[in-house]
Amino acid sequence: MYFDTHAHLNFATFVKDRDSVVKKCLQEKIWLINVGTNFFTSQKAVEIAQKYDEGIYAAIGLHPINLDTGLIKMKIDKDEDEDDGDSPFEQEFDYERYKKLAQNKKVVAIGEIGLDYYWKPKTKKRLEDFKFKQRNLFLTELRLAKELDLPIIIHCRMAHEDLLRILRKQYSIYDSKFKGVIHCFTGDWEQAKQYMELGFLIGFNGIIFKLKLDDVIKKISLNKILIETDCPYLSPPSYNQKQNDPFGVKIIAQEIARIKKLSLEEVAVQTTKNAKKLFLSINN
Numbered sequence: 001m002y003f004d005t006h007a008h009l010n011f012a013t014f015v016k017d018r019d020s021v022v023k024k025c026l027q028e029k030i031w032l033i034n035v036g037t038n039f040f041t042s043q044k045a046v047e048i049a050q051k052y053d054e055g056i057y058a059a060i061g062l063h064p065i066n067l068d069t070g071l072i073k074m075k076i077d078k079d080e081d082e083d084d085g086d087s088p089f090e091q092e093f094d095y096e097r098y099k100k101l102a103q104n105k106k107v108v109a110i111g112e113i114g115l116d117y118y119w120k121p122k123t124k125k126r127l128e129d130f131k132f133k134q135r136n137l138f139l140t141e142l143r144l145a146k147e148l149d150l151p152i153i154i155h156c157r158m159a160h161e162d163l164l165r166i167l168r169k170q171y172s173i174y175d176s177k178f179k180g181v182i183h184c185f186t187g188d189w190e191q192a193k194q195y196m197e198l199g200f201l202i203g204f205n206g207i208i209f210k211l212k213l214d215d216v217i218k219k220i221s222l223n224k225i226l227i228e229t230d231c232p233y234l235s236p237p238s239y240n241q242k243q244n245d246p247f248g249v250k251i252i253a254q255e256i257a258r259i260k261k262l263s264l265e266e267v268a269v270q271t272t273k274n275a276k277k278l279f280l281s282i283n284n
Contacts, residue, residue, distance in 0.1 A: 002268055003275035004032040004249040006183050006228035010044040013232045025246050031055040032246050035112050035153055037063035038088055049106035059109035059153050060101050061141055062093050064116040064134045093140050102148055108279040110145040111153025113138055118157045142170055151278055152180035160187045167198050181226050189216050201226050205252055206234035217259045222270045227252045
């Protein structure tokens, strides 16, 4: 059994074959979490999860690039056959609206949330405002996760130091460790250690074929690792499908097994246990 802890079957690219992909995943014993990036895709993740008794779950949240910072208007996935009239960008985080959605029994996390400094303004004043808005959004979503006692799925791109600074401060304020995962980890060993000390697991996907993360993976205990695809993005180089999907999680498990010199079964079993314990509170 495998557990893809970060998928986006809720995105428009899967609109034509979504149901068949999900059914095949369940047949092949692949469980997954569809992760929201704004209210529309969060709602879609919940709708998909509600169709199945077990194995398909949802995370809801506003991704930092879906916050309208006035910087860039990117095309965000919406289903071709559906349009609720909402902009994919949100001016602010509607706390009560997301809170109501998060109380659905199939929602297992708040995410994906965090910081993304890849696209950023050039001038100092605009950069400060840009970062201020992202940080405020992140703090608000952390508060929601704490209120509902849900794990968090963190997205971080080119912002590890700022993210760690915020998390350490919030750790002190809440006087407790966080529950969650650093999705698509791209940092170094020292950063990984700091995240784990704060209570996080570390998520790996196809990015491990592009970045030099072998040493980090070797050092992280298997009981602190989650596997994911981030599909339809980050396809492993050996994956011969037209786009990434949850079945690619097996290739991630194989690569981690190779790096850590473990059997594929060991990686599959332990990472599934890790995911069930974190998101479903199952300890066996």
